[in-house]
Amino acid sequence: MVLLQKFSFNNKQICTLLEILSTQNRKLPSYEYAIQYLNKLNPDSKNSAIKKHTLQNNDYTYDLKIIVAAYNAEDTIEECVDSILNQKTRYSLIVEIIDDGSTDSTKQILNKYTNRHNVIVTSQKNQGFSGARNTGLKTINASYLCFVDSDDILKDCFAEVLLDKAFAKKADIIAGGYQQFDNSGVISEFYYQDKNQFDPYELYGYPWGKIYNSALFTEVTFPVDYWFEDTMLIYLVYDQSHIVCTVKDIVYRYRRNPRGITAISATKLKVIDSLWVTRQLLSDRQKLNLGFNEGIYKVTLQQMCTNFIRFRFLSGQVKRATFVIQRQIINDYFENFRFKENGYLKNIEKAIKSNNYLAFTVYVYTGKF
Known part of the structure; x- marks a missing residue:
């Protein structure tokens, strides 16, 4: 000793x-x-991340599609969605919120958004994070897409800052900084440097806090029935990106979830x-x-x-x-x-x-x- x-x-x-x-x-x-x-x-589900039907839709009506997977998120979903709808941007956005079989009042809260022209609320039986995100990936009608967790918040500059860089550099992935917070306040902050060519293997592995060229999801999806399904991005998406950019701005607020x-x-x-x-x-x-x-x-x-x-x-x-x-x-x-x-x-x-x-x-x- x-x-x-x-x-x-x-x-x-x-x-x-x-x-x-x-x-x-x-x-x-x-x-x-x-x-x-x-x-x-713990049996291996052996579920592939390869799409059974290759995505063919190239009708990009919007600049950015935002996919929100929500399950029993009654305490946070309204703040999350409002942060998306309050983006200060000149770009066109479409939001799809997937209620993944919630048993609380999440679905009722989401009903208030169904009349918004750029909001789609989809309800389904519980399929987990992968199943919910994959529902959002079934129809891609925007040049870029992103994923937002239902207990997180977008900074109001998220769309403008990331899409500015995306279209200026014809980038495949653009990532920004984030704050980690809880009910007591900000816990930590993470910043990138402003770069027009960034090593994709150095990106943090979370799906959120970045936007993706929609073409990256032509053949792949999130593997279902696994925890840690977002590992898929590292293995099948990141290094298929020819141009990866980062911005120095904090664009995303990640809520630390003690039940996550x-x-x-x-x-x-x-x-x-x-x-x-x-x-x-x-x-x-x-x-x-x-x-x-x-x-x-x-x-x-x-x-x-x-x-x-x-x-x-x-x-x-x-x-x-x-x-x-x-x-x-x-x-x-x-x-x-x-x-x-x-x-x-x-x-x-x-x-x-x-x-x-x-x-x-x-x-x-x-x-x-």
């Missing part, structure tokens, strides 16, 4: 290391067993979806002939760390099975790739390729090497 403290580990990290060391001699399962075991705990998936997922077996959706999207990428490059390799190494962190409260058996499956993913899609930069991800890569579960776990949970 004293030795570990000399290396500047705090008590939480020391406990993690001791737990790892106590299990280091346990045998890793076979790939087949790992797949079978995790499927028993990020907050509640840590102890739920459904969190294993984080692994399943990674696996599914790599398969989809291959089927779409999108290729595999160093950017996607880096994203995948980062995603494997993210998956493991999400599984931190699950059993050691789950983690070992996850490690085995992730190693197979690397072998299947990135066997001849080598990460060029020294540091954290280089060590992650080395641990995976050498089948060293102990080293991988230490690197992920401590970040000390």
Whole structure:
């Protein structure tokens, strides 16, 4: 214990290391067993993100379509929608709000907007975030589109600032900064620099806070029945963008939700979806002939760390099975790739390729090497 403290580990990290060391001699399962075991705990839905019917609609009547997925959002939906309708912009907007089977008064609140000429309210049985967003993607009648969560707020400059850049640079994705807030006020702020060419792999992974060229969704959609479905954007949308721009303005306000998936997922077996959706999207990428490059390799190494962190409260058996499956993913899609930069991800890569579960776990949970 004293030795570990000399290396500047705090008590939480020391406990993690001791737990790892106590299990280091346990045998890793076979790939087949790992797949079978995790499927028993949380079955892989195996739902593809590839559209069954390719989108053909090029009749872009509007400049921007805003898609809002709403489920039991009675406390926040009005503020959200009003922030959209109060945009200070010369551009034309169409808004589709999908009531995803709400059991509270969300539907009744949305009825007040049904007479607006540029608002569509769609009601459906509950299909989750993916199903709701996909409903909005069935009809695309705008040059650009964006996604807004029903408990979030658009700054009144959102449409004007992002569309100005979009049309001026003929950009595929334009991202802006955001505020994170709760009932007590602003928690944090994130800014981009103003750039006309930005590395798509460096975009934050959330679907909100940016606008997309509608053509990017011609062949893809959000995979249904998965948590973390927006991982799709990283694997199937971002690097298909020829021109990615950023603006320095804060354009979006993200409400921290103590009941959201990020907050509640840590102890739920459904969190294993984080692994399943990674696996599914790599398969989809291959089927779409999108290729595999160093950017996607880096994203995948980062995603494997993210998956493991999400599984931190699950059993050691789950983690070992996850490690085995992730190693197979690397072998299947990135066997001849080598990460060029020294540091954290280089060590992650080395641990995976050498089948060293102990080293991988230490690197992920401590970040000390």
